[in-house]
Amino acid sequence: MKRLVLITAVLLAAAGQKARAQQPVPVPISITSEQAVHYRTINVNGINIFYREAGPKNGPVILLMHGFPTSSFMFRNLIPMLSNKFHVIAPDLPGFGFSDFPSREKYQYTFENLANTMQGFIEQMSLKHFAIYIFDYGAPVGLRLALHNPEKITGIITQNGNAYKEGLLDWANGLVQAFWADGSQKNRDAVRKFFLVDATNFQYRHGVSDQTLIAPETVLLDQHLMDRPDNIEMQLDLLRDYRTNIELYPRFHEYFRKYKPKILAVWGSNDPYFAPAGAEAYKKDDSNTTVKFYNTGHFALETNVNEIGTDVYNFLSNL
Structure with a gap:
């Protein structure tokens, strides 16, 4: 009898363990409907601008401006970290990501024109006050927005977003500077190699100690979009026009001195460009x-x- 009781107890315990194993495991972190990332498109002066949006509509707004050669995809991991409290908006610039890529005959690819399109974007989105996160090419675009809308800017986060000559590194051994000085076909062709896959890989991997942290889809997506017909010619137009950003540096500095916006510089110290x-x-x-x-x-x-993400969250919370 004792043996029967023991066997029954063992079987009941095993059955209990099986039942518990079949029960769903609770997810430790839930994403509310407000925090979910939405993928939207809005028409700005005839150009469809793709953007990612998350967070409470009545929360403080943070506008994320991507750089070269990427898109709002670069913010895919940051957005969920901010969206429980902040209204996060991350557009793709014209010719980048999933926004329209108008032909060079119909759209002038200059930083001033990109900023004009983004000005239309913030007006279409009815953004009254917002912090701005700038990176790489997003820096001269975003800082132009700050010049045009000083009353709207609540703060600036610059991630390797340069605004000073001290930050410029000659990563191309003078080839880019020669192209800025003279846009001849010879100089244009000399910098064409910087838009090939090896250069894209270099951007992501240089200065990174743990290469396993680089998600391969980032390079794949950027290069896939780079390889679209006529895209490199557009990128060459923008690279030549980059010299106008340096010419604007004094105006950016004047804006900083006059309005004293709170600035958080979050900087990869091994950046080969800035x-x-x-x-x-x-x-x-x-x-x-x-x-x-x-x-x-x-x-x-x-x-x-x-x-x-933690540093940005804390910065935004104290604006």
């Missing part, structure tokens, strides 16, 4: 600047999103 001195330089004109460095390369969000 040196750490470019981050520190913001302090010269704006005493409300905080600088944080991370031991990584140009695309710092690919490797250090947890640290950067």
